Amino acid sequence: xxxxxxxxxxxxxxxxxxxxxxxxxxxxxxxxxxxxxxxxxxxxxxxxxxxxxxxxxxxxxxxxxxxxxxxxxxxxxxxxxxxxxxxxxxxxxxxxxxxxxxxxxxxxxxxxxxxxxxxxxxxxxxxxxxxxxxxxxxxxxxxxxxxxxxxxxxxxxxxxxxxxxxxxxxxxxxxxxxxxxxxxxxxxxxxxxxxxxxxxxxxxxxxxxxxxxxxxxxxxxxxxxxxxxxxxxxxxxxxxxxxxxxxxxxxxxxxxxxxxxxxxxxxxxxxxxxxxxxxxxxxxxxxxxxxxxxxxxxxxxxxxxxxxxxxxxxxxxxxxxxxxxxxxxxxxxxxx
Amino acid sequence: xxxxxxxxxxxxxxxxxxxxxxxxxxxxxxxxxxxxxxxxxxxxxxxxxxxxxxxxxxxxxxxxxxxxxxxxxxxxxxxxxxxxxxxxxxxxxxxxxxxxxxxxxxxxxxxxxxxxxxxxxxxxxxxxxxxxxxxxxxxxxxxxxxxxxxxxxxxxxxxxxxxxxxxxxxxxxxxxxxxxxxxxxxxxxxxxxxxxxxxxxxxxxxxxxxxxxxxxxxxxxxxxxxxxxxxxxxxxxxxxxxxxxxx
Numbered sequence: 001x002x003x004x005x006x007x008x009x010x011x012x013x014x015x016x017x018x019x020x021x022x023x024x025x026x027x028x029x030x031x032x033x034x035x036x037x038x039x040x041x042x043x044x045x046x047x048x049x050x051x052x053x054x055x056x057x058x059x060x061x062x063x064x065x066x067x068x069x070x071x072x073x074x075x076x077x078x079x080x081x082x083x084x085x086x087x088x089x090x091x092x093x094x095x096x097x098x099x100x101x102x103x104x105x106x107x108x109x110x111x112x113x114x115x116x117x118x119x120x121x122x123x124x125x126x127x128x129x130x131x132x133x134x135x136x137x138x139x140x141x142x143x144x145x146x147x148x149x150x151x152x153x154x155x156x157x158x159x160x161x162x163x164x165x166x167x168x169x170x171x172x173x174x175x176x177x178x179x180x181x182x183x184x185x186x187x188x189x190x191x192x193x194x195x196x197x198x199x200x201x202x203x204x205x206x207x208x209x210x211x212x213x214x215x216x217x218x219x220x221x222x223x224x225x226x227x228x229x230x231x232x233x234x235x236x237x238x239x240x241x242x243x244x245x246x247x248x249x250x251x252x253x254x255x256x257x258x259x260x261x262x263x264x265x266x267x268x269x270x271x272x273x274x275x276x277x278x279x280x281x282x283x284x285x286x287x288x289x290x291x292x293x294x295x296x297x298x299x300x301x302x303x304x305x306x307x308x309x310x311x312x313x314x315x316x317x318x319x320x321x322x323x324x325x326x327x328x329x330x331x332x333x334x335x336x
Numbered sequence: 337x338x339x340x341x342x343x344x345x346x347x348x349x350x351x352x353x354x355x356x357x358x359x360x361x362x363x364x365x366x367x368x369x370x371x372x373x374x375x376x377x378x379x380x381x382x383x384x385x386x387x388x389x390x391x392x393x394x395x396x397x398x399x400x401x402x403x404x405x406x407x408x409x410x411x412x413x414x415x416x417x418x419x420x421x422x423x424x425x426x427x428x429x430x431x432x433x434x435x436x437x438x439x440x441x442x443x444x445x446x447x448x449x450x451x452x453x454x455x456x457x458x459x460x461x462x463x464x465x466x467x468x469x470x471x472x473x474x475x476x477x478x479x480x481x482x483x484x485x486x487x488x489x490x491x492x493x494x495x496x497x498x499x500x501x502x503x504x505x506x507x508x509x510x511x512x513x514x515x516x517x518x519x520x521x522x523x524x525x526x527x528x529x530x531x532x533x534x535x536x537x538x539x540x541x542x543x544x545x546x547x548x549x550x551x552x553x554x555x556x557x558x559x560x561x562x563x564x565x566x567x568x569x570x571x572x573x574x575x576x577x578x579x580x581x582x583x
Contacts, residue, residue, distance in 0.1 A: 022338055022341070023337045023338050023341040024338055024340050024341045024344075026341075027341050027344060027345070027428075030428065034432050034436060035436070038436045041432075041436060041437060042436070042437055045437055045439075048444075048445035049445065051439060051440060051445065052442060052445045052446055052449075054433060054437060054439040055364065055365065055439040055440065055441065055442050055521055056442075056521055056522050057429075057430075057433065057439075058364075058365050058430060058433050058434060058439050058521075059364075059365035059366060059520040059521035059522050060520065060522050061430045062353065062356060062362065062365045062366050062370075062374065062430075062520065063365070063366050063370070063519060063520035063522070065349075065353065065377055066370065066373040066374065066376070066377040069376075069377045069380050069381065073380070150518075154518075207391070210384055210387045210388070211388070213384055214342075214343075214346070214384040214385065214387075214388050217346065217381065217384065218342045218345070218346060218424045218427070219421060219423060219424065221349070221424070221426075221427050222421075222422075222423030222424045222425065222426040222427055223423050223426070225426040225427060225429050225430055226423070226426050228430075229426075229429070231522060232522075235522060236449070264522070265522075266519070266522060266523055267519050267520065267522075267523075269519055270518050270519030270520065270522075270523045271523075273518035273519070273523060274518070274523045274525070277452065277454045277525050278452075306421075306423050
């Protein structure tokens with residue numbers, strides 16, 4: 001009697017009988033509503049401006065998702081197959097020395113900025129110092145071979161743009177890493193981004209790989225889409241006249257190009273082609289555009305806020321913006 | 337958000353990418369070379385989601401058969417993630433956009449947002465190849481603009497050329513335009529030529545046409561942002577091509 005009583009007593013607690021509305025039901029309702037109102041949705045978006053914005057939105061997402069998937073697969077592979085001790089052995093023990101090493105290591109990740117955010121976070125979780133991971137985060141999208149080759153193709157008439165861009169981006173990454181060593185505080189980074197994975201709790205490595213990649217993809221993907229919404233909005237809201245009337249006003253040109261790099265959120269493999277078409281501008285503002293873009297833009301800020309927390313992004317993005325402009329000017333002084 | 341919902345969203349998003357890549361509509365948004373990557377990306381998303389769903393099902397079946405309370409905790413992974421993040425909901429936006437709205441390729445609206453003409457002076461520095469000697473020479477609008485603006489040998493003068501593009505109306509003028517993309521539609525830049533010589537009032541914005549005619553020599557100058565003038569001799573409306581962008 002007592003035994004049956006216990007079983008009966010424990011059952012309702014495991015599956016509470018009250019009706020719960022979970023995200024699954026919400027999703028179903030949203031999908032049904034969207035299907036029912038499809039015609040209304042399509043006609044509501046029929047204005048030319050909204051059509052252009054929705055095309056740009058889908059384009060940004062479609063262009064970036066393959067790179068994000070590459071990033072989460074690498075991140076999953078690091079989590080599953082690269083023990084923290086190996087990473088520690090590979091990097092110099094002194095953080096200040098490891099920062100430039102991580103910057104140069106960015107050459108090895110051939111992708112755009114979306115790929116490097118999940119990888120940088122995984123490096124932090126594996127015990128790599130945040131300054132080192134951040135340096136990698138900033139360098140990887142700008143100094144890898146694909147980006148440099150596309151810059152060389154775009155700027156056939158000004159081949160020095162390639163070393164100038166490489167130097168400017170590497171400087172940005174290394175300076176930001178050193179600034180973090182000196183002034184950065186771990187509590188700015190959301191706790192979830194630093195939480196260590198259990199070294200080996202008996203689950204298969206492939207399961208760790210798949211689960212990590214899936215989790216990163218779902219989380220970062222949402223923020224990437226958010227960034228795509230902003231990029232599409234700015235694409236139709238920023239008057240093109242901004243770029244075209246600047247002409248030879250150098251200081252204003254530099255500032256406006258830096259801001260444009262942030263709001264347009266172009267893929268780092270494409271921005272050189274956009275920069276080369278702004279032929280009314282001197283080379284220096286266009287170099288600023290190329291150095292700022294991969295380091296800080298609306299899509300990237302959304303991804304960073306989601307991955308490392310808002311308190312981190314609110315500090316990191318503005319400082320990166322300033323450092324990137326300064327680095328681009330320094331690189332320009334050397335090469336242009 | 338629960339794991340189940342996340343997985344369904346991933347399957348939907350992967351499906352959306354596969355649909356774009358396999359139906360050819362991806363050409364409205366990105367370059368042709370991205371197609372295999374889109375297929376792989378869509379596939380990886382679906383595989384990751386299916387693996388996760390399969391593990392959950394297996395775990396819950398084991399939990400049900402063994403009836404262990406601790407096992408229930410293992411199954412209920414969603415408990416940890418519940419409420420911590422709402423960002424995955426954003427994944428629904430591209431899914432709805434692709435399946436329900438399917439935005440069209442960029443067109444006249446984008447061209448009219450800018451006075452820029454994207455033809456590159458740098459392309460001229462390599463010199464120009466001789467045009468074929470055919471009576472009518474098909475040219476891309478980029479090449480037409482570049483040759484008019486920077487080919488000092490005047491290779492286009494008195495040659496009949498055939499251009500394909502869409503109609504853009506701005507104020508009193510009617511242009512024939514294309515958009516060039518180097519990565520995706522977000523970096524689209526217009527190339528255009530002013531059409532003269534006929535009455536174009538019946539042509540709506542974004543109507544695709546094939547036009548033959550001759551260039552007005554020297555009409556592309558720095559002052560008019562290198563937009564050449566094109567004297568149209570004949571003009572045929574055509575259906576929208578699959579790939580609307582010039583590479």
